[in-house]
Amino acid sequence: MGSTNSTLLKIPNVEVLMQETGFSPAHIIRLHDRFKALDKEGRGHLCPHDFGAIKELAMNPIGDRIIGAFFSPGKETVDFHTFVKILAHFRPVDKDRPKEPNSPEPINSRSNKLKFAFQLYDQDKDGKISRDELLQVLRAMLGMQVTDEQLESIADRTIQEADLDRDDTISFEEFRKACKHKRFTMFRFCIRPGERKLMLTLCHWSSELQDQHEL
């Protein structure tokens, strides 16, 4: 593709970005296209309402939280680098990447993925999921038929199950331990090089078993 290089050249620091995220040039181009499509006013960064324009996100019970995850606290915009880095969480764990002891943990490692999920619950960023935070998520994800007391009993039980140090909150460590179950789904995000399509697959633990060992 002749256009590949020219598009890549337009993105600043593309080498660094690829190094950090592990995306291939084809991925980067695809994501860049998408970024430009989302950035309707051509400012070079995205605002929350750019995400809000994606109509499927409005169908997602935690869509707004996910949008929020793209913006670091206090910031109203997200640039392409950050955008790609956040999406890099969803890359499948590299199975054949050589393990260098002193290299920084890749963005798509299992614990980083979990961290991403954790921060969706932990909206006040205090490193703990409180009962109220859990209630909020539950309220968002459960249908309207569920009554409040049912909701609360679910929340209580959820916390009790995961809460190891009995402080009525779930810390990240507890969260990670709770999600260690074999059949627990991990997300993975794959873009096949050579195809300009992009998709995500859910995969069950069975196929990710190797990744577990890697960690």
Place this chain on the structure above:
Amino acid sequence: MNFENDCRFKRKLTKRGNCNTLSHQGLQDKQAEQNSVKDSYTTHNESVFQNPHHQQEENLTGLPIVTFKWHHVETPYLVIIWVFVAGLAKLSVVELNHHVISVVPESGLLIILGFILGGIVWGADRAQTFKLLPPTFFYYLLPQIILDASYFMPNKLFFSNLGAILIYAIFGTCWNAATVGLSLWGCYEAGVMGNLDIGLLQFLLFGSLIAAVDPVAVIAVFEEVHVNEVLFILVFGESLLNDGVTVVLYNVFDAFVALGGPRIDAAEIFKGIFSFVVVAFGGSFLGIGFAILLSLLTRCTKHIQIIEAGFVFVVGYLAYLTAEMLSLSAILSITFCGICCQKYVNANMDEKSVTTVRHAMKLLANGSETMIFLFLGVTAIDTEIWVWNTGFILLTLLFVFIYRIIGTFLFTWMLNKFRLVPIEVIDQVVMSYGGLRGAVAYGLAALLDEDKIPEKNLMISTTLIVVYFTVILQGITMKPLVQWLKVKRAAHSDLKLIEKLNNRAFDHILAAVEDICGRIGDNWWTRGWNRFEENYISWLLMKPKARKNRDYLFSIFHKLNLEDAINYVSEGERQGSLAFSRSDEAANVDFKKQFGSEFADVMPNIMVDMSNYELGIEHFSVTSIVKDTIPSVSLDIHGQDRKNAMDDINAHHLLQQHLYRSRKHQHRHKYSRSHFSINQNEDEVQEIFQRTMRSRLESFKSTKMGVNPAKKITKHHKKELTHKMPNGHPDGTGHLYGDEEVEGLCVFLPHLIEAGIENPVFLPDMDSPTHSPPWLMETEAVAPSQRAQRRLPWTPNRLRRLAPMRISTCSTDSFLMADVSLTLEEHEEHSQTDHVEM
């Protein structure tokens, strides 16, 4: 009952179209020709044809007051009787013992019922006077089923999997036809079947007619087995298209057979392949042409809305017959007509007409489907057609089964090299096992020309056996098979709550990230097509008004409004029943209240402990730590153990039941034979959408108004409490609800009240500032806007209805009501509702 005019009753239908003109002349001189009389009688004015009979009767009796004219009405009467019987059959099958229904698929039951009916007829007549004749089937029963299936085809899904579907439909069918035909021929040459008068070409012809997977049978069975979206569309699309392909293939081989073996050379074979392509694609394009015609037609039917629904059927049928006339593929023609027109027709027509079309389409399709299965059963009870050849029949069954599996795995293996989402092995098994043969195969077999194919009856009986075998036996075993495979796959289901929650949250995250990155298959081609479609095709085929209405938000809100209107009416009735159904919940909470007030600290731990203990759930987290605290209260708790266990199950169950599904788990685009209404998933989507929009609106409002919601709400609550608790003044309560509704808080009054009443344990929480941290308030809750506040006094009920959502700050507000008199409020609420409604 007179069953004498056997097949004519069926054949009559086929002749109806062209016979009418003939019968006009034929009647004058030949009134004994009952067939013609009946034909004319059904469709034409009676006066002309009554005259001859009148004279005849005058000669006999003078002036009859009442005469018995069975022959006048015989054919339509028999037709309608059979339709009636089919309706009754369907009714009885559906209403039958649920145990049977869950095991045997409906189609199988109908066939079995057909056996019985056929037996009755046979017993009366000593011959099978009623048969499913090919013309009846192909002209009067099949089209509406195909039209229905294609008209309700989930288009997006279909076109995004079109490649795979076409591969399966075209190459899969050819593969089946060729392998079955050749293998049978090989076995025949090896002498397994004894002495039969069949050549290679006939075997191939037979192979082609038995190759078609029948959409009717497949949909009937697959609908009862819940499979994922992609698998469903693959099987469904394949079965729909390969019918067309089979018919084309059949015609090609039929022509070869007619031509005779020796005269076939390379040129003829090439012509055969060429004709295959022309017939298949010609039919498809013809269908698209008719779809365009139909769309254009519905563009200008604004003033004759009463009949515009009819155009869909007429044009669809016209597409079918025209293709048949041009010897193109009629099935493909009507399929593509339905698929392509649905979007524009639905947008162009009046809402009522759309509903009419849907209902009528389902009615016709279900009706003919019932007839088909019933007659597949009835037809079997006939000694004439049964020719038994063990080798031929058994081998056919075997080959049909085996080559379907091999073919599926082969083509899937090839497809998986290109597909982004590979088709899994389980899906492949289900797909190959779902290769049900149906009425199309039988219709084609019955269409065979006995002069050219001496063993026609053997082929018919073999086809029937294959149909029975696949529809009944495979239909019965399909569900257990799927369940078994699924069970094997998902052996453990004792996930913890947090894991369940997380799994679902991850699904949602994935769906969201996918949306952010662009949809699956969102590539240059689809984008280009969408733009083209948007700019030109819609412009051409849609009313300007309809184009505007297509705006997404608009349509969603339109639907929401419709729903609200319906809810508005039914809510009053629902309230009572809801309160009732929640009554058992109260017991648990009661316990909490009574118990929790005393042992507020330890209670949660104990509850988990006991329930885990009782259920034997593996748990490493809590148990050991808190065990020491149990003895002190254990006697008291003991009676409540079971309740706690139940509670735990309830929690799991609740979570399982009510978690919103993410898109991947939804089948909301699925085609269904008998249902087309908004299903639960769509409701969910709308609910979520509504909530999201609301919370966005509110956060927008809050930032705009510059209020400090957290402070306001707490203040507000306290004010309410102090204001109301002493006297429970009606006005105060009404106001309270109104406020909360505008805040986007929950809705169902009974819930609120009950929750509040039963949970005084948590009451102190409300006032403590730690439980309503500022970040929470900022994002999620919002004080009522001024405009809203102004409107409160008049429209509390409507507001509540239009905002049936609750945003999570929630837990506090329900406790508010704790001390408010329950009955008083409820009463007041009712009276208010009445008032507003009036």
